[in-house]
Amino acid sequence: MSVKAIIEKHIPYYYSMSFEEQNRAWLALPNSLVHQINYEGQLIDGEGVNFVSMNEIGRENENYSFASYPNLLSFDYPYAQFQMDPQDDEKVKKLDGKPEYFAKVPSDYRSHLRGEWLRMTRGEELIYGFLYTAENYILDQVDMLVNKWLDSNYPYETTISSKPSDLGRGSKTMEFSHTNEANHDAVMKGLYEMSKLVAPGGKVYNELVKELKSQTPATYLIEEIDSDGSKNLYMICRNNATLLLVRPLHILQDMERLQTNESQLDFIVNKISHQVIDHLRRNL
Secondary structure, eight states, rough: HHHHHHHHHHHHTTGGSSSHHHHHHHSOOOOHHHHHHHHHHHHHHHBBBTBBBBBBOOOOOSSSSSSSSHHHHHHOOOOOOHOOOTTTTTHHHTTTTTOOSSOOTTTTTOOEEEEEEEEEEEETTHHHEEEEEEEHHHHHHHHHHHHHHHHHHSOEEEEEEEOOOOTOTTOOOEEEEEEOOHHHHHHHHHHHEEEEEEESSSSHHHHHHHHHSOOOOOEEEEEEETSSEEEEEEEESSSSHHHOOGGGGGHHHHHHHTTTTTHHHHHHHHHHHHHHHHHHHHOO
């Protein structure tokens, strides 16, 4: 059965409707039926025991599916190389080239797995996966916590206005103003100070990478349920060595086999957040 046939099964005459009618039909469906349609579609689109597929825009190889890669490092390495030099024609070609097997981590590799969106099944339910390395997951969480601290301690609001531009012909220039310029400047400085610590080459970043690299391969699986009932699974690899052990075609089984308690992640996130905030207290 095709995806089109699945939709027609649940929404009769769907493809005979106008665009507006199709939208209304989707909006009228209960969440449970939307999940069922998506689940049945994944049984067609996905591969392997868990019918996995990569849904992140710009991350799917045009010639080979996500499940074709021998391990996660093989999947991420061409993209990481491309990000280092997007103008290199050879690196552009490798994005859609035949998957290459890696038995060890290249010395020039830095993970670009930052929540890449997967779809897969588990039993008779659809799971939305978000693929990370611990380095990127931790730094994302730290960024969120530090931004909350800055917003709480240096509040301000931004207003946007426009005025005629010197270019003429009705063109306009946008102007931004802030209710508290001193607080706005403090937040901007705070973000800059944080980046010096957590960006590649920064003291906190280097310490984090060294700590994670020294540990044995492991994974963390954190499950959440959205307000509409969708199941989200944060799939986090502790370090780059872990990526060699996780096969996209068997991603759920491999990550469950290597799973450890996520309390270590919480500990590191809190430790680094306090480090950064203490630094900001001294420098703002």
